[in-house]
Amino acid sequence: MKRGFLVALNSPTGSGKTLFSLVVGTELKGKVAYIVRTHNEYYPVYRESKRLEKSFSFLVSKALACPFSTADVNPEDIKCSSCDIFSSIPIKVDDYPFSFLSKLKKEGEEEGFCPYYSLLDSLSNSDVIVLTYPYFFIPRLREALGLDFSQYVVVVDEAHNLDRLNELEERKLNITIIDRAISQISNTTVIEILRRLKEEVKKKALSEEKYILVQDYPKLTDNELEIIKEEYEALREKMIKEKRIKQIYLNNIIKFYETEGKVFSYKGSLVKKPITPEKYISILNDPSLSVILMSGTLQSKEFLRNVLGITRQIEYIDTEKEMKKKLSGTIDCILALDVTSAYSLRTKEMWKKYASYILKIFYQAKGYVLAVFPSYSLMNEVMKLVNLPKLVEDEKTSLEDVYKLKEKSIIAAVARGKLSEGIELTKDGKSLISDVVLVGIPYPAVDDYLKLQAEEISKITGQDVKDLLINTTALIAVKQAIGRAIRSVNDRANVWLLDKRYDSIMWKTKINCLNPKKIKL
Secondary structure (H helix, E strand, C coil): CCCCCEEEEECCCCCCHHHHHHHHHHHHCCCEEEEECCHHHHHHHHHHHHHCCCCEEECCCHHHHCCCECCCCCHHHCCHHHCCCCCCCCCCCCCCHHHHHHHHHHHHHHHCCCHHHHHHHHHHHCCEEEEEHHHHHCHHHHHHHCCCHHHCEEEECCHHHHHHHHHHHCEEECHHHHHHHHHCCCCHHHHHHHHHHHHHHHHHCCCCCCCEECCCCCCCCHHHHHHHHHHHHHHHHHHHHHCCECCCHHHHHHHHHHCCCEEEEECCEEEEECCCCHHHHHHHHCCCCEEEEEECCCCCHHHHHHCCCCCCCEEEEEHHHHHCCCCCCEEEEEEECCCCCCHHHCCHHHHHHHHHHHHHHHHHCCCEEEEEECCHHHHHHHHCCCCCCEEECCCCCCHHHHHCCCCCCEEEEECCCCCCCCCCCEECCEECEEEEEEECCCCCCCCHHHHHHHHHHHHHHCCCCHHHHHHHHHHHHHHHHHHCCCCCCCCEEEEEEECHHHCCHHHHHHCCCCCCEEECC
16 A cells, blocks of 8 residues: 555455454554445444544434434435534544434534534544545545545445445436425426426336436426426525425436436336446545455456456455455355246246245244345245245335344345345344345346446446456345355355356356255255
8 A cells, every 4th residue: 555556355244354454544544534335334443443542433414414304305405504503513422423423413403503514523633434435436525525535544345336336326206206396395387397297207217127228308498497496495495494304305306407427217217327437436546545445245356447447556355365264154055956037037937936945945944034136026026925924125125124023034135235235133243144045146137227338338448348247246246145144254054046057167166155055846
């Protein structure tokens, strides 16, 4: 790092990489900016910072910090300049982040100061700070922090997600959003504009679970957008005066039209997003920054260069190879040779076979069973045939729903979703998930979005990356699913590979299942 290298650290869960990165960072520069994907990852950084006796602070969105708002509001919905408590006080984080935040919000409302701006001001005085991805990777949010990141060692955790950074500014427009916007307003002109928009969106937003490029999506004139903005500003002013701030759905519509990107139809919504993560990744190429990318399932150096576009020198460290010993738990692999999720063989009979396998696995499992599917549609087809204690993920499912489970259950999740990459069920340091079921291979759909992304990246790098995108995406999803059951070196789990295509040298080598037990129903 002293020679300007970006360090890519591939190290399994439980190997101590959080503590390691904090020690390296504080020794090298005295300050660490820890960049995480979700708020769940704040706790271990706080714990290890206290262990090292380093001062700690963090930042959450205005929506979470504001005493007057619900958690689902967009930060722009909160008109801080009109707020009675628009001021900060010096604070010191001396408790677990969200316990501290809860007390701070209560004190802020009672004593008349802003929790958000108090947290923001505390960042510059702390040895270790934790931020979520948007605050570091979205240029306008990063600049608004007023921090000089060259003074920090920047640690990016769960860095296998960097290929999805363009989703940070993904915008959706659908019937539900428009209906909710209409329900919040009384301006007849705006209602008329939104009703017309709703009818046009209905025609373009298809139900298919794949991205379909929409060239002639419904438009708003500059005048119509200005009228909507005026109504939005009036709602912002009204809510802050009443000190009851909830999500203003007009803002979803405004942001959809003001965001750059291509428009696709996906699962009943119009979705606009940039095609590649290039503009967000570019900060990592800044030679003045000391950067560590970390993950238990980090992509290859080739992927970091050719797909993510990291141009600076990379020092890639695989800790198990470097230390020549296993740092994670043990998996026992079972490979089914009579099922597959290949598109050409997706039939009702195949769904019945998958359901039979899940029943069989559940009855022999010692703990929770995590079943991971390539898509929602495939998952729903199979799981409706499974009459057992179960939690089936949908777009509203949260990690808290999993933690409320009281009996042995099947947790049905979608690859690269909230559950397959987020849950950690442990007791006394031991994983409570005894079996991971990979229902098919989670290859991404080769849809318009993936094709455009591959084309765009190929233009930039001069490399054909389509196969690399498809295979790496599937491999990381599989490794992440397995990792839900292996949380320490002492864990042991059964991994059920329910697709005959896993019976290849590539798959067996990549997921360390060289000699799986082979079965048929």
